Amino acid sequence: MLDSWLFIANTIFMLKQHFAVKIKETRESLNLTQKEFADKIIVSPCRVNNWENEVSTPTAEDLVVISGVFCISTDYLLGLKDCNKIKNK
Numbered sequence: 001m002l003d004s005w006l007f008i009a010n011t012i013f014m015l016k017q018h019f020a021v022k023i024k025e026t027r028e029s030l031n032l033t034q035k036e037f038a039d040k041i042i043v044s045p046c047r048v049n050n051w052e053n054e055v056s057t058p059t060a061e062d063l064v065v066i067s068g069v070f071c072i073s074t075d076y077l078l079g080l081k082d083c084n085k086i087k088n089k
Helices: 002-029 034-041 045-052 060-070
Strands: none
Touching (some): 002 045, 034 045, 034 060
16 A cells, blocks of 8 residues: 555655646747747746646646647647647747
C-alpha cells in the first residue's frame, strides 16, 4: 500500500515539474510576459508565476483554456506527448 502511495506522490511531483517547464517554454516561445500570458487565458499573473515555480498546478479548466488559446495539446502540457506546434492567436 505504501508503494502505491509513493508511486502516486512521485507521479504528481513529476507532472507538476513537467507542466512548470512546458508552460514557461510555451510562454517564452511566444515572447510573452507572465502578465501577457495571463491576460490571454484570463487568470492572474500570480497564478502563472505559481505554475512556473511549481507552487501550484492548473485546474483541468485552465489546461483546456491554455490548450485552446495557444493551440497546444493537453497531452503536450502534461508530458504525455513530446512535440507540439505552438500558435499565438
